[in-house]
Amino acid sequence: MLEMTRDAFEELVGDALDLIPVELTRLMDNVAVFVEDEPPPEDPGLLGLYEGIPLTERGEWYAGALPDRITIYMGPTLRLCETPEEVVEEVATTVVHEVAHHFGIEDARLHELGWG
Secondary structure, eight states, X not given: OOOOOHHHHHHHHHHHHHTSOHHHHTTOOSEEEEEESSOOTTOTTOOEEEESOOGGGOOGGGTTOOOEEEEEEHHHHHXXXXXXXXXXXXXXXXXXXXXXXXXXXXXXXXXXXXXX
């Protein structure tokens, strides 16, 4: 397993968010991004998770809701990758994948687009 500090991993997540075009980040609403060491025990290989109501499903009733949550998991990512360059690529893919869920894009479509 690769070694990486939490700070360095969080920086990669920030760098990946910076790759998202400004036109899209301006549309992101009420969503927070977190880094956790490990996913829930029932899904130990999970690299990222989006929890919330996608923008495409929000209505007038949504006002005052708690922020959606995107979580990127450090442990499984580091176990999956063999080089630091692979970690950079995997973090970017995972962040884009989870942000896409915020925009209402489903897994099947993300896989078709190469962001699975």
